Amino acid sequence: MVLNDTYKFSTVQLLYNTSNVYQECGSQKWSQLNENTMDIRCEDNVMTTSLKILGDIGSLCSLYISGGRNVAYKQTATQTSNYNETYLNNVQKVFTADLAVDGNTNGDFSQGFCSNTIDNNPGFTLTLNSHYIVNQFILYNRVDHGNDIRLSKFRLISVDGNNTVVDNIKDNDEKAEPIYYISVNTSKPIKSLSINETKITSYDPFPMLTLCEVEAYGECPPGTWSLPCTQSCPTSCPTSCDRDTGLCNSVCFGFSNPPACSDVCMAELWGINCINNCSASCANLSCHRITGECTQGCLGYSNPPKCTTACDQGMYGQNCSFPCHAHCLNGTCNNVDGSCVCIAGYIGDACDEGVVFNEGPTDNRANEETDKFSKVKLLYKTSSEYQECGSQKWSQLNENTMDIRCEDNVITTSLKLLGDISSLCSLYISGAKDTR
Numbered sequence: 538m539v540l541n542d543t544y545k546f547s548t549v550q551l552l553y554n555t556s557n558v559y560q561e562c563g564s565q566k567w568s569q570l571n572e573n574t575m576d577i578r579c580e581d582n583v584m585t586t587s588l589k590i591l592g593d594i595g596s597l598c599s600l601y602i603s604g605g606r607n608v609a610y611k612q613t614a615t616q617t618s619n620y621n622e623t624y625l626n627n628v629q630k631v632f633t634a635d636l637a638v639d640g641n642t643n644g645d646f647s648q649g650f651c652s653n654t655i656d657n658n659p660g661f662t663l664t665l666n667s668h669y670i671v672n673q674f675i676l677y678n679r680v681d682h683g684n685d686i687r688l689s690k691f692r693l694i695s696v697d698g699n700n701t702v703v704d705n706i707k708d709n710d711e712k713a714e715p716i717y718y719i720s721v722n723t724s725k726p727i728k729s730l731s732i733n734e735t736k737i738t739s740y741d742p743f744p745m746l747t748l749c750e751v752e753a754y755g756e757c758p759p760g761t762w763s764l765p766c767t768q769s770c771p772t773s774c775p776t777s778c779d780r781d782t783g784l785c786n787s788v789c790f791g792f793s794n795p796p797a798c799s800d801v802c803m804a805e806l807w808g809i810n811c812i813n814n815c816s817a818s819c820a821n822l823s824c825h826r827i828t829g830e831c832t833q834g835c836l837g838y839s840n841p842p843k844c845t846t847a848c849d850q851g852m853y854g855q856n857c858s859f860p861c862h863a864h865c866l867n868g869t870c871n872n873v874d875g876s877c878v879c880i881a882g883y884i885g886d887a888c889d890e891g892v893v894f895n896e897g898p899t900d901n902r903a904n905e906e907t908d909k910f911s912k913v914k915l916l917y918k919t920s921s922e923y924q925e926c927g928s929q930k931w932s933q934l935n936e937n938t939m940d941i942r943c944e945d946n947v948i949t950t951s952l953k954l955l956g957d958i959s960s961l962c963s964l965y966i967s968g969a970k971d972t973r
């Protein structure tokens with residue numbers, strides 16, 4: 538895939554269809570091959586009929602779909618004995634084990650592409666040239682003359698290089714299949730496999746093992762690369778490199794530690810090597826570690842997961858689901874936290890506290906008595922001059938009592954209180970609350 542903007546790679550998502558539902562690839566991996574080329578690989582082992590590729594893609598140069606490589610092809614095969622036939626033209630045909638890995642899946646025995654034993658305890662063994670992580674075995678049975686039943690009830694055992702069993706699969710069905718698809722889910726590499734325990738039919742003097750083809754689909758174990766998986770990854774990325782080129786990944790999407798790309802981004806971070814902060818428009822600063830899309834909805838925006846459309850006027854909060862408070866001026870408020878300019882008579886973050894007369898006598902609620910409040914002035918002395926309070930605020934506590942507050946943050950040695958005051962009940966001076 539060739540894209541000019543590296544960032545765009547992160548927007549690419551691979552999805553596959555399983556039972557009519559598209560599902561996101563769970564093991565999507567990126568390898569940057571050069572400045573303009575990214576290899577995006579999905580290593581989920583699934584059966585699918587259709588794929589989707591989403592993202593901001595300029596051009597797609599190549600798309601490969603495979604069930605992994607058939608690592609059994611032309612590998613070393615042996616069996617307990619070799620059946621042979623002499624044809625009418627006196628040519629002798631020996632049905633050796635290598636016919637089961639010759640790449641020809643033809644199940645008609647007479648065509649000569651199947652292995653076949655002739656002893657009382659038949660077995661077939663395949664030894665691979667290297668270790669592979671195999672996720673599927675496929676056995677092609679013979680399909681002619683009803684002799685397919687011989688293979689039913691087989692047992693397949695795979696082992697690693699120390700002869701430790703990795704897969705042990707028993708066919709429990711009496712009925713024969715023309716092709717056996719055997720999916721396994723192991724992360725352990727195997728070195729060889731064996732097949733035995735076939736069924737004795739009523740017309741055979743002893744069990745016979747016939748295999749028209751044995752396939753094993755797999756990939757190189759971590760830390761190795763090249764077609765036969767014989768190359769080791771470079772020391773700078775000993776456990777993870779591109780399986781085709783051996784290159785270390787210089788970028789990780791959603792992981793923080795290139796080239797290994799094994800540590801997922803910490804919370805609130807995303808993107809290439811996790812260098813981006815989740816957007817403030819994401820609720821709880823929570824976003825997808827690869828695409829940066831908001832995962833817990835938006836804050837102050839209405840369209841998750843993009844969260845790019847600000848709330849309509851009069852709404853705020855998570856996905857714009859809250860109306861501005863009833864006492865917000867013009868019904869509008871901050872799209873994120875709902876704070877607003879209160880209509881006259883209210884203060885506080887939610888405009889639900891007290892009554893305020895910032896405008897003094899021009900406020901239409903003011904009567905003659907409250908008008909007096911508005912004429913009260915607080916002054917404080919800094920250096921040598923008295924200065925009027927710059928942040929004077931009034932709150933009506935009851936009909937006859939007004940709280941007049943100066944919130945200037947200054948150092949002062951003396952105060953003046955001017956105005957038409959009949960009685961002063963209390964005066965508080967403080968260094969303010971610790972609001973941290």
Ligand SMILES: [Ca+2]
Nearest residue numbers: 636641650749
């Ligand atoms: Ca064959």
